[in-house]
Amino acid sequence: MIGKINSINFKLKVGSKKGQNRLLRLHLNESSVDLPPYLKHEILARLKDLDWHRYQEENPELLAKLAKDYRLKPGNVLIGNGSNDLIFNLINTFGQSGLIVLFRPSFSVYSKMAQTLGKRFIEIPINLEKGYEIDLNPRILAEASLIFIDSPNNPGGFTVHPQKLREILDQSQGLVVVDEAYAEFSEASFANWVPRYGNLTIIRTFSKAFRLAGVRFGYLIGQKKVIEKLRSSRPPFAVGIFPQIVANVVLDNKQVIMKQIEEIKSERTRVFNQLKKSNLFSPLPSLANFLLIKSHRLSNRHIFRELRERGILVRIFDLPELRPFFRVTVGTREENDFFLKALSEIEKEKGYGSSG
Ligand SMILES: Cc1ncc(COP(=O)(O)O)c(C=O)c1O
Numbered sequence: 001m002i003g004k005i006n007s008i009n010f011k012l013k014v015g016s017k018k019g020q021n022r023l024l025r026l027h028l029n030e031s032s033v034d035l036p037p038y039l040k041h042e043i044l045a046r047l048k049d050l051d052w053h054r055y056q057e058e059n060p061e062l063l064a065k066l067a068k069d070y071r072l073k074p075g076n077v078l079i080g081n082g083s084n085d086l087i088f089n090l091i092n093t094f095g096q097s098g099l100i101v102l103f104r105p106s107f108s109v110y111s112k113m114a115q116t117l118g119k120r121f122i123e124i125p126i127n128l129e130k131g132y133e134i135d136l137n138p139r140i141l142a143e144a145s146l147i148f149i150d151s152p153n154n155p156g157g158f159t160v161h162p163q164k165l166r167e168i169l170d171q172s173q174g175l176v177v178v179d180e181a182y183a184e185f186s187e188a189s190f191a192n193w194v195p196r197y198g199n200l201t202i203i204r205t206f207s208k209a210f211r212l213a214g215v216r217f218g219y220l221i222g223q224k225k226v227i228e229k230l231r232s233s234r235p236p237f238a239v240g241i242f243p244q245i246v247a248n249v250v251l252d253n254k255q256v257i258m259k260q261i262e263e264i265k266s267e268r269t270r271v272f273n274q275l276k277k278s279n280l281f282s283p284l285p286s287l288a289n290f291l292l293i294k295s296h297r298l299s300n301r302h303i304f305r306e307l308r309e310r311g312i313l314v315r316i317f318d319l320p321e322l323r324p325f326f327r328v329t330v331g332t333r334e335e336n337d338f339f340l341k342a343l344s345e346i347e348k349e350k351g352y353g354s355s356g
Contacts, residue, residue, distance in 0.1 A: 023308070023311055023313050024313065024335060025313050026314055026328045026329040026339060027313040029289055029290045029329050030208070031213070032331040032332045035211055035212075035250070039253055046249065052241070055237045056240070057237070059248065061248065062247055062248045065251050070191045070221060071195075072195070076221050077220070078222075078230055078231055079220075079244070080218050080220065081238070082213075082217060083205040084218075086220045087110060087203070089233065090175070090201070090203075090220075091113045091117055093233045094146040095145060095146050096119075098120075098145025099120050099122060099145060099174075100120065100145065100146045101121070101124065101141070101147040101148070102114070102124070103124050103149065103153070104124065104126065104321075105155060105317070106126075106150050106154065107148075107154045111123060128156050132151075133161060136171075141168060144172050144173075145174040146177065147168060147172060147174055147176045148179060149168070149176065149177070151183070151188065152182040152288040154181065154182070154290075155317070155322070155325070155327045156284070156292060157285065157288045157291065159188045160178070162190075169199060175201055175222075176200050176201070177202075179203045180203065181203070181204070181205045182287070183204065184261050185208075185209065185288050185289050189202070191204075191221060198223055201220060201221070202220065202221045204221075206246075206250065209260075212243075215242065215243050216243055217243040217244075267331075267332075267333060271339075275291070275340075279296075280295065280298070280343075280346070280347045281293050281343060281347075282296065289329060290327050292326075293325060293326055294324050297352070298350065299323070300323055300325060301316065303326050306342075306346050307339075307342055307346075310342040310345070312338070312339055314326045314327060315327040
């Protein structure tokens, strides 16, 4: 078991922080890289000068900055504690009457929240190869009060085709939410369609490309009346000053963030090409910061356990159609090499070693 001993030694280096032995977290599509210390210092300095004892409104400067990127007004923007918070708000507010239309697979929180809030929802099955390119029942679209489309899709990694989105927007009176959590990795965004389509809303997060999963910041852009309805149906002072200050500072330093996005995209291609050579695993093309990988002979639970033993966490799913798959975040070059090495060890141990 030389491979495993090597893995554990390597794990100490790769996955550890401040002397702790940690598992390599490739299961939540987080950024493997934190904000640089100088930005953290700037954020802390700005926070120190604020009135912590006062309730804080949404920061107008922040709303203006976010809106400006899309040539929209601050009134078209709503901020939230991560996009999950906004998803909850959307379902609570617009899932009241009518039907919530979801695709399956897609981000699991949509159905979980709809269920928790006791809303009526339907899941339209989509195929991982064709993505959203399926015939949609016009009656279902007409009945929908809310439709969620994650683009790129989690876990499929594909985006919605503009023609398909147009069709959905035209056929539905309900609010169509395009969740662009991974848009920075795909270069495809429909945010500039918002002024044209009254029923389009976009959600974005700072948890992925912006490296701020622990801070909890996301935002929504849409029509003013949609924003007002959402704002009035949530508790007052919903977003604290910490995420707002962090987002403000990070937006002023976007070039630092953009550099790492290019690195992740090139690593995504490298890992994909490497996996293509495998006898046991096949990656699906992805426009996000993760890859969905099909395991041809071993169950996803088996792969999960084998990787965990080697110090790596990946995501597996309960949906029957996703049983042969597991999802892995594209990390740093070092982390990706560690992951690829672990997979090739597993291949060899099971007698499927590739020559490449
Ligand atoms: C498609 C999608 N939307 C939203 C989220 C939630 O992000 P946040 O951290 O902003 O709540 C995720 C997280 O994995 C996601 O995959």
